[in-house]
Amino acid sequence: MKIPCTMPRLKGYRFPREIVAYAVWAYHRFALSTADVEDLLAERGVIVSRETVRNWVNRFGRHFADCIKRDRPGTSDKWHLDEVVVPINGVKFWLWRAVDADGNVLDILV
Structure with a gap:
């Protein structure tokens, strides 16, 4: 801390x-x-x-x-969106994650 x-x-x-x-x-x-x-x-x-x-x-x-x-480092102009299917207790959930060019996570949505 x-x-x-x-x-x-x-x-x-x-x-x-x-x-x-x-x-x-x-x-x-x-x-x-x-x-x-x-x-x-x-x-x-x-x-x-x-x-x-x-x-x-x-x-x-x-x-x-x-x-x-x-x-916090500033975000760059280029970023990409990752999509992953995550099974939780046998139920499939889709996880979307926005990542900028430097690898900083911008947002996560389940």
């Missing part, structure tokens, strides 16, 4: 920026609930309420997303 570029100062916050960054990252990266993030932090010895996690996500989530988008 990388702390986003120039994370805002956390003056007046009880926890250091590494803990806040980890909580917001885990919430978005793994699509966890605030209760799950609360439990995850409690396992690591950080006692924090789910309301605090929700406030962190609301306050710093947009900043994380902007930094991730800015650091």
Whole structure:
């Protein structure tokens, strides 16, 4: 996990920026609930309420997303579409994947 570029100062916050960054990252990266993030932090010895996690996500989530988008490589002009049939529990599903010339996945559709 990388702390986003120039994370805002956390003056007046009880926890250091590494803990806040980890909580917001885990919430978005793994699509966890605030209760799950609360439990995850409690396992690591950080006692924090789910309301605090929700406030962190609301306050710093947009900043994380902007930094991730800015650091992501740009797409090139040429790209191609892959199609694969994937059997899941005996049922066939079609997986389409758009990939640019540099190998970056643009979108996936099942």
